[in-house]
Amino acid sequence: MTTELNEIIFIAKRERHKHLFLNYRNLHKFPAELLRDEGLPFLERLYMKRNSLTALPDNLALKLPNLIELYLHANNIVSIPEGIGNLTRLQSLDVSNNALQLVCPEIGRLRSLRHLRLSSNQLKCLPPEIGELKDLETLEVSMNQLTSLPDQLYRCTSLQNLTADHNLLRHIPRQLCCLRRLSQLSLASNRLTFLPLDLGKSRELLFVFVDNNVDLRGLPSYLYNKVIGCSGCGVSAQVVKGDPGGSLDEPLTETLFRLPPEVKVVCSETDNVAPLEELSMRTLHRICHQRTTDINIPKSLQDLLFLPLGHCHRCSQAMFTIVYPKLFPLRDTVLAGVHRRTAVSFVAYCCSSHCIRTFDLQG
Template sequence: MATELHESIFMAKQERHKNLFLNYRNLNHFPIELLKDEGLQFLERLYMKRNSLTTLPDNLAQKLPNLIELYLHSNNIVIIPEAIGNLARLQSLDLSNNALQLLCPEIGRLRSLRHLRLSGNQLKSLPPEIGDLQDLETLDVSMNQLVSLPDRLHRCVSLQTLTADHNRLCHVPRQLCWLRRLNQLSMATNRLNFLPLDLGRSRELQFMFVDNNVDLKGLPSYLYNKVIGCSGCGLSSQVLDSGLGETLGEALGEALVGLPVEVKVVGSETDGVVPLEELALRTLHRLYHHRPTELNLLHPIALPKSLLDLLQFPLGHCHRCSQPMFTIIYPKLFPLRDTALAGVHRRTTVSFVAYCCSSHCLRTFDLNG
């Protein structure tokens, strides 16, 4: 086996191969032959699937500077060295089915990275620096132990597919609604109890899978015309009565639909007064997005960062008039059994929920309109 490995690496050096396959070689250590002398300066793709590696060398980028793809699926890698950030040309990194418990912040220095696969590890969190990967198109973090996703993930402006199945996620950051190129979001088998109000508002998002989130009782109605997987959702709630959802008091009194904790006030049909705090935030939002120069009138009084973040990422937008909402919403239920999806998702009690900015919008909103 050692002789065969040596010959494979020798031939790669002699013939200046761009691809090197070292899968199923029972390797416990990174082959030192790859790191001798000048290394393999011309190598672009290295495949080392199903070995027994536990770490990577610190001088990997120095000896293999032109790596575009590094495939390390199914090893025993526990830690990734900080020097991984020096692989400036790396576009695809597969660390699936390893033993990672931490991901170093230097991963954010891989500015050419387009595909990052981390499924089947023991990660409990992701570093915020992952949001620096602006060329990232695919991120797979399924089958880990994640309890949250980084808020800065919305900076991955090229992200098209995000897979986070089989984790311990209780919520989805509302900032993800600003990923304009996101086409598929899969978060099946987690602990979700609500989804961001704006999820699905982007036309690009076409596939949404949240199957087997038993506490998830409501889907934003922006997802109404998307491809949705929600079988097994809402199973921990009681089955909806035939008249339930006709009035907000009943729906919210039974707590059938989870709402974001940031929502301080939930409007009722008899409440025609919008709180002053909500009006102020809506006004600031208009200034911030449509007439930013007028914000200069607020100086030298500086707005706190928390307020600026809220203005940039409102909780949601009215499903009827697109008015941004911050502290008050008017939810309206459309039980799944009343939609075309009823025959598809038999193992679910989830409903679609429209979120409106006023009682007037609520009364005039029609999911089929």
């Protein structure tokens, strides 16, 4: 096997191959011949799936400087070396189905990366430096032990497909709502209790799958006209007696459904004026977006104004500390026949008692 492998690599070097297939070779170590002398400077695609590799060499970028695609699916790799950040032309990296426990921060230096596959590993967190991958289109992190996703993901402005099924996520960053190119979001079989208020506000987001999040009882009403998967959601929660579907006869509170923890106050229809703190934030937000020059306010406040808690589902008013929620049980919508094994409802988040009275899900 070693003689045959060395012969394959020798021919690849001599003939300046751009593709090299080393799948199913029972490799326990990275082949030394690949790194000998000048390496393979012309190689662009390296396939090494279904082997038994446990580590990658630190000088990988030095010997294979022009790699565009690196496929390492189904090995036993525990960590990615810091030197990975030197593969400046790399566009696709597949390290799925390995034994990864950590992704090094240097991953953020792969500025050409478009596809990153890390599914079926042992990851408990992702480095915030992933947010530096401006060209990233696909991120797959399913079948790990992630309890959160980095807020900095919103900087991945090219991201189109995010798959994070079968993890331990209790929430996702509301910054993800800023991803204008995101078209598919899959978060099935996690521990989600709520979703960001603005999720689905972007027209590009067409597919949202949150199946088997048993504590998830509410979907933002922006998802009403999307392709959604929510079977098995809310099945562990107690069914609310009576009809909670948007009636304003009694105050809507967190006893009916879970709200994001950032919401400080939940008001009823008897509250005609929002708190001064909320009115001030809304006014500042409006001024900041109308002016072309910066306003002299603290940066921390500027950052908060940049990312409101959500926007009113009726009038699009920005909201920061307060929402008026209105429920539309799934059984009362056209999707009831599609998602029968669920107790989830659509929730409209409004900015005032007037908006909550006049909001209609089908309007």
